[in-house]
Amino acid sequence: MTAVVxxxxxxxxxxxxKAYFLDWSIYKDSFPEILHAFWLNVKLFCVAEVIILPAALxxxxxxxxxxxxxxxxxxxxxxxxxxxxxxxxxxxxxxxxFGMPALxxxxxxxxxxxxxxxxxxxxxxxxxxxVYRSGIDSVHSSQAAAARSLGLSHGQSLxxxxxxxxxxRVIPPLLNDFIGLQKDTALVGTLGVVExxxxxxxxxxxxxxxxxxxxxxTLFVLITIPLARFTDWLVARDRKRQQxxxxx
Amino acid sequence: MSSGDPGExxxxxxxxxxxxxxxxxxxxxxxxxxxxxLRGIDLEVEEHEVVCLIGASGSGKSTLxxxxxxxxPIQAGRIFVGGVExxxxxxxxxxxxxxxxxxxxxxxxxxxxxxxENVTLAPRKALGQSRSQASASAxxxxxxxxxxxxxxxxxDRLSGGQQQRVAIVRALAMQPELLLLDxxxxxxxxxxxxxxxxxxxxxxxxxxxxxxATHEMGFARDIAxxxxxxxxxxxxxxxxxxxxxxxxxxxxxxxxLQRIVDAGRL
Numbered sequence: 001m002t003a004v005v006x007x008x009x010x011x012x013x014x015x016x017x018k019a020y021f022l023d024w025s026i027y028k029d030s031f032p033e034i035l036h037a038f039w040l041n042v043k044l045f046c047v048a049e050v051i052i053l054p055a056a057l058x059x060x061x062x063x064x065x066x067x068x069x070x071x072x073x074x075x076x077x078x079x080x081x082x083x084x085x086x087x088x089x090x091x092x093x094x095x096x097x098f099g100m101p102a103l104x105x106x107x108x109x110x111x112x113x114x115x116x117x118x119x120x121x122x123x124x125x126x127x128x129x130x131v132y133r134s135g136i137d138s139v140h141s142s143q144a145a146a147a148r149s150l151g152l153s154h155g156q157s158l159x160x161x162x163x164x165x166x167x168x169r170v171i172p173p174l175l176n177d178f179i180g181l182q183k184d185t186a187l188v189g190t191l192g193v194v195e196x197x198x199x200x201x202x203x204x205x206x207x208x209x210x211x212x213x214x215x216x217x218t219l220f221v222l223i224t225i226p227l228a229r230f231t232d233w234l235v236a237r238d239r240k241r242q243q244x245x246x247x248x
Numbered sequence: 249m250s251s252g253d254p255g256e257x258x259x260x261x262x263x264x265x266x267x268x269x270x271x272x273x274x275x276x277x278x279x280x281x282x283x284x285x286l287r288g289i290d291l292e293v294e295e296h297e298v299v300c301l302i303g304a305s306g307s308g309k310s311t312l313x314x315x316x317x318x319x320x321p322i323q324a325g326r327i328f329v330g331g332v333e334x335x336x337x338x339x340x341x342x343x344x345x346x347x348x349x350x351x352x353x354x355x356x357x358x359x360x361x362x363x364x365e366n367v368t369l370a371p372r373k374a375l376g377q378s379r380s381q382a383s384a385s386a387x388x389x390x391x392x393x394x395x396x397x398x399x400x401x402x403x404d405r406l407s408g409g410q411q412q413r414v415a416i417v418r419a420l421a422m423q424p425e426l427l428l429l430d431x432x433x434x435x436x437x438x439x440x441x442x443x444x445x446x447x448x449x450x451x452x453x454x455x456x457x458x459x460x461a462t463h464e465m466g467f468a469r470d471i472a473x474x475x476x477x478x479x480x481x482x483x484x485x486x487x488x489x490x491x492x493x494x495x496x497x498x499x500x501x502x503x504x505l506q507r508i509v510d511a512g513r514l
Binding site: 142143145146147148149150151152153156160161164165168241 | 342348350356358359373418419
């Protein structure tokens with residue numbers, strides 16, 4: 001760490017870099033505007049996450065349906081996940097955000113915010129369903145067997161026995177994807193929506209100084225830290241409740 | 249450990265088939281890929297009878313129990329419980345499994361639920377009992393098997409013997425007509441085996457119909473009305489425990505029991 005600091009601060013361009021990215025007065029001046037714009041990012045990821053969490057769980061459950069009867073449903077779910085994990089998020093946002101309003105269908109919502117949320121939901125539902133699925137797979141089959149042997153249906157065994165254990169195990173990777181989602185809301189700026197990154201770009205062009213980017217970066221980091229600590233707390237609480245005082 | 253008045257008995261069993269046959273297994277065949285695990289099993293168990301399945305690991309004891317509970321599909325043969333063919337097409341699997349309890353070697357308690365929640369889950373969700381009704385019956389069963397003070401604990405905080413007793417109570421809470429026990433003491437430390445065997449003895453005394461796969465030969469000799477020796481997927485020999493353990497007819501049975509004796513387990 002110290003070495004990196006030394007190398008960077010002794011570099012020939014350090015003076016220029018410092019002037020371009022670390023201008024305290026510009027930082028102060030652009031902060032309120034970017035903070036205001038960041039509120040849009042918060043709305044984007046909150047609305048999207050509220051839809052993604054249940055939608056992805058539903059998709060993961062579809063993929064776990066047993067037997068040949070459900071093959072078409074499983075195949076569709078797999079095709080969906082492959083498609084939306086494969087396309088870069090910025091393309092999905094652009095195609096939906098510019099394409100859908102361009103169709104000229106009056107009954108379709110025209111707002112960029114709406115299509116941005118749709119794009120983020122489509123992409124992240126695909127990711128998050130994989131997280132859930134790995135959680136479901138990690139619950140040993142003997143748990144489902146025990147539930148079924150008591151006369152619970154497949155759905156009941158999933159709902160009361162498998163999913164509660166699966167979801168608890170994947171809370172850390174779920175949060176990881178949530179942080180990814182928070183950051184990817186910056187891509188929505190490509191639609192011309194003024195969110196934190198777009199506002200930082202505007203301020204950068206007005207001042208010919210990159211410090212506003214640092215402001216946006218600060219805001220994204222600030223929102224991540226409490227969430228990460230919250231997850232740590234959740235995981236620790238769960239472990240304590242189930243295993244404290246465990247007999248050897 | 250297992251408490252309760254000596255005269256206390258489990259709830260009366262529901263009526264079974266007219267001829268008193270609790271379980272009938274006919275020509276059951278089961279293979280995993282190319283591995284033949286059960287090669288034509290015939291077995292009849294009377295109401296209130298306790299049948300022990302003995303035999304080497306891999307002889308098919310556990311698979312047979314899992315097939316009876318329809319956890320494993322069979323490729324040929326038929327199984328009747330209480331006179332109803334449970335291997336028929338279009339039967340309600342869930343309804344059948346509610347009538348047959350099974351307890352596994354590895355307990356398989358639900359780790360995210362307390363003991364009480366483990367026991368009440370199926371009565372509430374599969375039988376539609378109210379929470380208070382299910383809790384009252386569960387508390388009664390837990391008390392009978394010396395687990396009253398454990399009902400709010402999570403399984404990880406219990407000893408293996410306690411966990412296995414909870415698993416037995418969980419199966420009993422569904423008031424099964426037939427209880428299958430799959431090597432329920434094999435995963436336990438030696439000093440914990442007795443408390444679980446005592447529970448099973450109490451169930452036998454209460455008239456519970458049971459099929460028990462076990463390596464505890466002394467226990468099988470004590471408790472069984474009939475012992476079946478499984479070898480390579482067939483019931484090679486069956487009879488009353490005195491006969492099987494003291495005068496086995498088949499050479500394979502003699503060899504198996506000799507190995508048990510040599511290992512100091514009988």
